[in-house]
Amino acid sequence: MASISSLGIGSGLDLNGLLDQLEASERQQLTPIVQKQQSHQAKISAYGRLESALTGFQDAVAKLADGKQFEAVKNEVTGDALGATLGDDALTGNYDLEVARRARGYSIATQGIGAADERLGAGALNIALANGDTLNVEVGEKQSTLEGIRDAINDAGGGVQAALMNDGGDTPYRLVLSSTETGTEAAIDEVTFSGGLGDALALDQNSEVPALNAKLTVNGIEVISQSNQVEGAIQGVTLNLRETGTATLDVTRDGAGIKKAVKDFAEAYNTLQETLDTLTRFNQETGESGALLGDATLRGIESRLRSVISGGAGGGEFNTLADLGITLKVDGTLEVDEEAVDDAVDNQLGALADFFTGTVDRDGLAVRLDDALSEMVDDGGTLDDATEGLETSIDTLQNQYTRTEERINSTLARYRTQFQQLDSMIAEMNSTSSYLTQQFDALNAQLGQ
Structure with a gap:
């Protein structure tokens, strides 16, 4: 049987086109899987936006839950x-x-010498401080210049720093020793040079600057x-x-800081509410909806927050947010009466602190809100569990996608084999038909003679 390298050549049929149509039809099985993956991924992104808004609100809540805010x-x-x-x-x-x-630090300089790079001879430098610490620096022959001694002292640390000074005289170069800190306890008590340094260097007592407290x-x-x-x-x-x-x-x-913290609380809640509205809105004209419309996790979060906020913190002079001048509007946002809040801060600060932070007998509103928000956004919390569930579903769908795609590829391979066989068979039939036609035409021609 002759081999056909391209479908349709032997039969003259558009078998490639037919195979493409069959492939497109088979691959439609993947569409709902991809759509589910995209839907889950959109929810994960929406949960991320929700978590960000909840965290922003929690930051504002945490300030009011901390009693130090009201002591600022x-x-x-x-x-x-x-x-x-x-x-x-x-x-x-x-x-x-x-x-x-x-306060000032102690300093004293040596007598001058002619050159900063002149070798003075190997030796040692011992510095005793008023606090009882000592600094001992050994200086080799090559390091026995004023520059080398300065570097050795500074490298050693120990509460003393050294610098070079040029006084412009005949022997202008001096080593200046200073305590690194101010006060009499950090002062330099005694400086001694030994070896070659003792022969070349001496302190100039007139340069002494006493430490002062x-x-x-x-x-x-x-x-x-x-x-x-x-x-x-x-x-x-x-x-x-x-x-x-x-x-x-x-x-x-800091009354202004406390007032700002209260107002920031309301603004952060309103920002959260705007995010919730965006994630759950539905446009009747376009049919578009938010990624978390009807989502049970979001509904649970909304319900929990509404319950805590409306419950207030009874037992004190302020029982609800409304008592402070913060009211819940029809659209779900908070409206602040700034004059009422200012009055509470200026004249009832203790009661205001108790409302948000609580007392020995009860938790305040901010404390209870902070606890609720932690259960929502912390690791292992509500949003974390919901996100992990979606990620698991995406992995399961990916496995389903892979299996389905393998099955489709297997089916298409079988179709291709069958089409190749069909193409070859029709080609042989066409060849046989042509041969028979030629034979009949030749026979007719002979009979006609």
Whole structure:
């Protein structure tokens, strides 16, 4: 039997076209699988958007769940003598301050020599500090220049730094030794040179700059500090001394920060609500719908949040958000009466803190919301479980897709084999027909004669 390399050549039929149609028909079995995968992937992306919005809301909630938010303070300094930095344990108060002296470090220089790169001879340098620490530096012959000694001291560390100075005289180069920190405890007590260094170097006592401690008064109380950053003179406050002079420091409750935290809470909730509306909306004109329309996971999250927010935190002066001037509108968003919130912060701060953070007997609204949100967005939470379920379904569908595609390819291979056989058979039949026609024509011609 003759071999046919291309379908349809032997028979004259469009078998390739017919095979393409059969393949297109078979591959329609893959379409619903792909559509399901795309639908699941769209849901996973939508869950990601939902998680992002929930996390943003949780960040705002967490600030109100933390009691420190309602204890937050701010400071105002009048005068240029100092600045102030507040810590977490700073308390409100007013302070009159006077900086009598800033702290400074100790320094002393050696007598001058002619050249900075002149070798002075191997030896050692010993420095004793007022705090009892010592610095011992061994210097070899090659390193025994002022530059080498400077580098050896700086490499050793130990509370002392070295620099070179050129005073412009006949022997201008000096080694300047300085304590790395201010105050008398970090001062240099004694410097000794030995070996070749002892023969070439000596201290110039006239260059000595004594260490000084900072001295200031806080509300008339004298304070001594080793550093110009004074800690502990006022609880939770670090004073940064800049110059001598007077200043006042007022540490007050950060009412503006608390008001902002409350308003940010409402804004974050509204942003979350907008995301929920986008993910569940339906356009009647176009028929388009949000990726999570009718989704049970989203409905459960909405229901839980609505239950916590509407439940409030009873038992105190404020029972619900509405008591604070924050009302739930028909569209599901929160509306803030800023005057009412400002009044609560200014005049009922303790009750406001109890409403959000809770008391010994009960959890506040923000604490309960934070717990609910954690169950939704944390690892192993509601959204994590839903996402993992969809990912598992996608993997299952991919396996189904692979099996279906293998079955389709097998079917198409069988069709191709059958078409090749059909093509060959018709070609043989056509050949036989042509032969018989020729024989009959020849026979007719003979009979006609």
